[in-house]
Amino acid sequence: MMDLNRALEMDRSDPLAGTRAAFALPEGVIYLDGNSLGALPCNAAARVAEVISRQWGHDLIQSWNRHDWISMPARVGDRIARLIGADAGEVVAADSTSVNLMKLLSAALKLRPGRRTILSDNGNFPNDLYIAQGVSALLGEGHVLRIVDPDKVGDEIDGDTAILMLTEVDYRSGRRHDMRALTSRAHAAGALVIWDLCHSAGAMDVDLNAAGADMAVGCGYKYLNGGPGAPAFMFVARRLQGDLKPALSGWMGHDRPFDFDLDYRPATGVVRNLAGTPPIIGLTALDAALDAFDGVDMRDVRRKSLALGDLFIELARERLARHGLEIVTPEAHPTRGSQVSLRHPEAYAIVQALIAEGVVGDFRMPDIARFGFAPLYTSFADIWHAIDRLEAIMAAGSFREARFRKRLAVT
Numbered sequence: 001m002m003d004l005n006r007a008l009e010m011d012r013s014d015p016l017a018g019t020r021a022a023f024a025l026p027e028g029v030i031y032l033d034g035n036s037l038g039a040l041p042c043n044a045a046a047r048v049a050e051v052i053s054r055q056w057g058h059d060l061i062q063s064w065n066r067h068d069w070i071s072m073p074a075r076v077g078d079r080i081a082r083l084i085g086a087d088a089g090e091v092v093a094a095d096s097t098s099v100n101l102m103k104l105l106s107a108a109l110k111l112r113p114g115r116r117t118i119l120s121d122n123g124n125f126p127n128d129l130y131i132a133q134g135v136s137a138l139l140g141e142g143h144v145l146r147i148v149d150p151d152k153v154g155d156e157i158d159g160d161t162a163i164l165m166l167t168e169v170d171y172r173s174g175r176r177h178d179m180r181a182l183t184s185r186a187h188a189a190g191a192l193v194i195w196d197l198c199h200s201a202g203a204m205d206v207d208l209n210a211a212g213a214d215m216a217v218g219c220g221y222k223y224l225n226g227g228p229g230a231p232a233f234m235f236v237a238r239r240l241q242g243d244l245k246p247a248l249s250g251w252m253g254h255d256r257p258f259d260f261d262l263d264y265r266p267a268t269g270v271v272r273n274l275a276g277t278p279p280i281i282g283l284t285a286l287d288a289a290l291d292a293f294d295g296v297d298m299r300d301v302r303r304k305s306l307a308l309g310d311l312f313i314e315l316a317r318e319r320l321a322r323h324g325l326e327i328v329t330p331e332a333h334p335t336r337g338s339q340v341s342l343r344h345p346e347a348y349a350i351v352q353a354l355i356a357e358g359v360v361g362d363f364r365m366p367d368i369a370r371f372g373f374a375p376l377y378t379s380f381a382d383i384w385h386a387i388d389r390l391e392a393i394m395a396a397g398s399f400r401e402a403r404f405r406k407r408l409a410v411t
């Protein structure tokens with residue numbers, strides 16, 4: 001049986017062990033929910049306080065120029081670009097993932113007139129499907145959202161597919177799509193692809209340009225650690241930037257916003273997809289969080305993420321299978337994101353009981369307990385302790401207590 005010493009040994013030889021110090025993790029808590037809300041970076045509070053008290057409080061409106069607030073969406077976007085295999089000038093930080101998806105999808109559909117299908121899969125985050133339904137209704141051009149099984153997506157791309165809209169890593173199972181293969185199949189059929197990187201960015205070596213990706217969106221509050229409701233990001237490949245005509249044609253995407261022309265004229269580059277005034281305080285927290293990635297090779301991040309997952313799977317098989325917890329995450333490395341999910345009819349209560357023991361994961365309907373691994377701060381010992389406590393809860397049956405069944409608003 002595998003013991004704690006091996007996990008401690010893995011931590012000792014971990015090239016990313018040092019980045020944990022950049023996060024203010026609460027004492028005694030094992031945090032395996034960075035795929036929902038990333039941990040607090042140590043530098044965030046001071047940076048936000050500085051922007052509030054000195055820049056906003058003292059320099060007031062001049063800060064847009066003096067502290068270059070106005071270019072923050074592009075500057076923060078450039079920092080994210082390095083993490084997702086994009087070039088500088090291809091990413092902006094703005095709005096939420098939902099809004100960015102709405103912006104890209106509505107503009108992208110206009111680039112494929114005559115094609116009616118938006119193709120997605122039933123493992124996609126439902127929010128993205130809702131956005132596609134809303135965009136189709138708004139455009140009123142007869143677009144149809146076609147939702148297929150994740151493993152059928154490639155075969156379902158055809159000459160009517162306008163946009164392939166996929167989330168790279170399934171929020172529930174942790175299954176990962178082959179971005180490169182699906183992008184090239186879509187291109188061969190004349191379709192464009194929008195990738196949702198919410199469960200990828202910051203957790204693995206995404207390489208958008210190597211995959212020939214067209215567009216992508218992703219959030220700032222999961223593995224990028226930008227804080228609750230942090231600004232999201234959007235990527236548009238340089239070759240497409242001039243073609244996309246934003247439907248949300250706001251002044252921050254105008255070529256010369258301070259000319260106050262009566263007519264909209266889109267800016268050059270990805271910044272044309274900005275709409276309104278950027279949220280400087282939120283961008284500051286996200287910018288501070290990105291410091292933790294400075295000097296980090298995303299291939300090391302991916303290697304560690306997979307090793308954490310391998311350890312979790314090995315221990316789950318050894319110690320949890322007999323308690324009826326089934327591993328639903330694919331094991332093969334290319335098909336796995338940075339989480340492992342376990343299925344059990346009492347998954348909700350099990351997660352609550354585990355949280356009471358200081359191990360934070362989360363629950364997804366109908367029966368999934370999810371455990372996310374944030375390679376910058378999750379340790380191998382964390383994994384060992386999490387499984388150890390989970391086994392104890394299962395063996396004692398303590399999750400059956402009534403207090404663990406009470407459904408909270410956010411699961």
Ligand SMILES: Cc1ncc(COP(=O)(O)O)c(C=O)c1O
Nearest residue numbers: 096097098125127167171198219
């Ligand atoms: C894959 C995916 N897409 C989109 C979203 C929604 O993002 P937002 O609420 O920032 O618009 C989430 C949120 O968890 C997500 O997991």
